[in-house]
Amino acid sequence: MRGKVIILVALVALLAITALADTSTAGLTGPQGPIPSWDTVVQMAKQEGSVSWYAYGAEYDKLYFESLIPKFEKQYGIKVNFIFGDWYAFLQKLLAEQKAGQNVGDMDLVFTWSIPFNDAWNAGVVWKYPWSYVIPNARNIVDPYLLQYTDMIPTNGAFVPFIWWQVAFLYNKQMVKNPPQSWDDLMAWVKANPGKFTYCDPNTGGSGHTFLITLSQWLYGYDRYYNSMGMPYNKALGSELWNTVGPKGYSLWGYLKELQKYMYQPGFYPAGNSAAISLFSKGQVWLEPQWLDVTASWIKQGLLDPNIVGLYIPKPTMDAGGMDGLFIPYNAPHKYAAMVLANYLLSNEVQTGIVLDRGGAFPVVTGVMNKPEVIQAIKTQPYWVPLDSVTNPLWLRSGLYMDELMKDWTQIIAKSQ
């Protein structure tokens, strides 16, 4: 009898789970074959009537994204369900839906960055249709390469860049009259100003890992770096390269260990972008790699004195990006509407707003940076780098190798203190 009751209970539980899982595919839309005309896409999108946009970012991003929605709804008559959260949760939701066999989900457009996109692609939860070639505004993207790669990860046209974040060197212009203009000068400057340079833990802040990957390119030479990292991903290659002494006379780890001796509180790495800029705002450090948008947010909130802020890109360059962007999930119920929304987000109007309203990020389409009001804003607001330093961006921020670099950094640099 006892056994029968247990079996009964188990059966009831199993039935409940089965009932909850939605295995229906009814309601799925979106082109499957040849690329449709844009008019057809818009027409189908209006028939779908709504779109769910999942986005992540900081508070200022949220405010800007929310401000776009009424304009889009008015223009197309398509209702937008905006969900603001974090990219990790979005990916987990998609993976859970995939496991549950839920072929019709409720996420239509996801704003994320290269690594989660790569994870989503490998897990099979990305709509593998080259829709970036469908939307007209993607033709204006600053470099066609970005429709095929993000952080050197292949996207196969299923990911469209939306915002161009940029790391620069942030320096205290009241205390530092001659910041190191190039990567060649950095070590000498740090040694001459002990305790005044820092970079954040690359595992907790993007300014840290963008700094590291750009540094490694400078150490090994851009050609050699690109020839290695441009090939299909090979886990052993990164570790091998970073232990090798490059033409500048250092291996990456050797350079970082030497740098560490003269940094702010040797062995201490601020836990994230905010922790790093907090030290800067208190005058504890005078130079650090930092995101333009984080600097903009701190200035706007009154947490950072704009009079001490100096920003520039060290020569020859700092990697552009991340170019965070949009993908459509495999089970998105409103794929046409998602494409129309993505197209709107790449419009000249929205991309201009990224510079003027959001601030601290660059547009991903051409025809914005040469607008007089944009040029004026970049010249006058304190959270921009000089305009001419971003005219030749370098898209070499290799996401997969950067991931390995972050992991190895903890073991080799953070542990070496």
Added chain:
Amino acid sequence: MKPKVKFSVALLYLSPVIIFYSFIFVLPLILVFLQSFGLYSLGPMKPPKFTLEYYLKFFDLKGPYLESLWFSFWNSALATVIISVISFFLAIFFYFVNFKGKSFVSATYKIPLFIPYLISAFAWWNLLSPGGYAQRLLAATGIVNPNMLLVNDPNGIGIIVANVWMNFPYMVLLITGTLKMIDPTLIEAARTLGSTFWKSIFKIVLPLSMPGFLAGSILSFIGMFGAFSVAFILGASWPQYMSISIYNDVTQFSEYGMASVQSVIYMISAILITYFYTKIIARLQGERR
């Protein structure tokens, strides 16, 4: 006489609770356990394949994981010792000493109980970080070297300070509760027979308050050992609490297998520590009797 209920009927009545707990507690643990051997994937779908790879990687003496486990252990253990000492004396103070405004002071020290861990961690980060009020005060009074790091430091000083602040009121309450159960005539008798106040505290009060002391210290330890937010805000890049290592493995590196092994080891460690700690204390109490 209570009416007898058939086991199967009782099981049927309990089935909603059993199902609920199975889904909330048992199932996730089973899935984590299975994933640690490659038999299930909490992340992307992967065909199940038995492997000991993750465990071998965890127990690699040159790898980071054992060091993380050790750091989580000693740092939490040290905080527990500090909490125990502070809480015991505070409980004694509040129990034996009467003064004007006692109820106000007694309410004040409980404030940390009502503040979320993340908020407390961030507050301490602000106070102890370079240039923070507490850091400047400690440096100005010569208690610490002005260049000494008090947050995100490799010794986990910030983690200990925040953990002590957040956990001691809880333990004071537990010990105070136990003190109230001690027959006051025992202390009066000891004092009448010539014992000093402190001697009667250590010979009578401490042994008799051991149940509250034990429960408080082990609960504090287990809570801190696996805690995330304090270690995340106040911890260094290295060494890391194992909770941070799990977080990084899942969110940054998609190493779900390693995250699962660490979770399993965390659970087993916590159970073993609790078991042996309880046994040792029980034995000590037995010897004392």
